[in-house]
Amino acid sequence: MNTHSPRSPRPLAITAVVLAVTGLVLLAVPHPPSPPVPADAPTAPTTSPSSPSVPASTNAHAADPAPAPSAPASVLPPKGEGTAGDQAIQKGLEAAWPTDLSVSDERQLLAAGRALLRADATGAGRGKWPEVFPGTGQGLTPAFSTARFRVQAAIARRDHRPGRAVVHLVWAGTDRGGTYADGRITDLYFTRTSQEGLPVWVPQPRT
Template sequence: MTTPPAPYTRLLITGLLLVLAGTLTLLARPQDRSQDAAASAVPTTSLETPAQPPTAAVQTPPGPPPTTAPAIQTPARTAPTRDPSREPAAEPEPGPSGIPVSGDGPGGDHAIQRLLDRTTPADLPPDTQRHLVALATQVWIAETTGTGREAWPDYFANAELRAPYHDVRVQAAIARRTDGRNGQAVVRIVWAGAGVSGDLQDGRPAQVRLALHHNEWEPIR
């Protein structure tokens, strides 16, 4: 016959059995724990991201219309103002006889000379022409003023001295052959001088005829 255990013995056995049962329970559920842990690690939100509605195209508000650079207006060119004092003096207009207008004084003599040079082509050597012009100038001054007539007594023998001129000046002169002859020439003169009234007149035409005698040119009538 078995003797029943004492009360503290039964309590000890009962406690051991409970501890054993708890241990077995813990050992039997490690997989469940790992699964629970894995489940808790996974986020609750769905992995699929719902398609977002298409965003409307952002419309850029129209900006101000492009500004164009204003056209550069080139200032109109104005004709430069002429200074009359800087402009060369215009040559006098030739008169009906081809001689420039009178009143220009010695400053217009070169224009008269150019007109005479263009009347007929030169037909004498330059040295001969200069000599004949100088000789005819002296003869004409003696003719109009009376001074120097003694140099050509035969030429002035029968020539009366009319009202003498003063301030006589030969403005221009050219020498040309007479009818193409080698021994005769005519010097055409344009001269200026003041008469008895004292009025100075220029642009006066005249001529002096010359002939070659013994290799010397002399005035002839």
């Protein structure tokens, strides 16, 4: 299964949510005050005799204030380590897409979505989804390692098509080349059906 499906614009919206959450965290960090300048400290000359003047129209950033100091590295989770930022991403997704499913449907979809994504990325448990992973026994090589795979955030919502739902997942993992990245985005689609008189959600096979 392609873990970056181009069929829906929703991954772009999820990316915006993740970036917005990160930005809010950065803005919330208090910046340390500037050290006081001694009264008798010499002031730097405003112009340099040896430097040619630059017309204002060609130096658009000359009057911009100095950029704010960057947030300390300890505020955000280290790149590729820890789960400190996952809760913020989860809250951002929930705020962007209010729930529109019953508690039981959402619980079932989230459990299935997490398991299906893990199976797709790491190969673990693919046998449970033969309709999604045909030829599982043919020695297919998973794209990611199980060691550092984790789902950072996930929500389940109705799709625009009747009887369909989509699970939005933000996740992290290390590919077979050893490159770790978080903030990966996947949408998985499910169809509501009935088995033995009970409503169930089944994943859509790859197309």
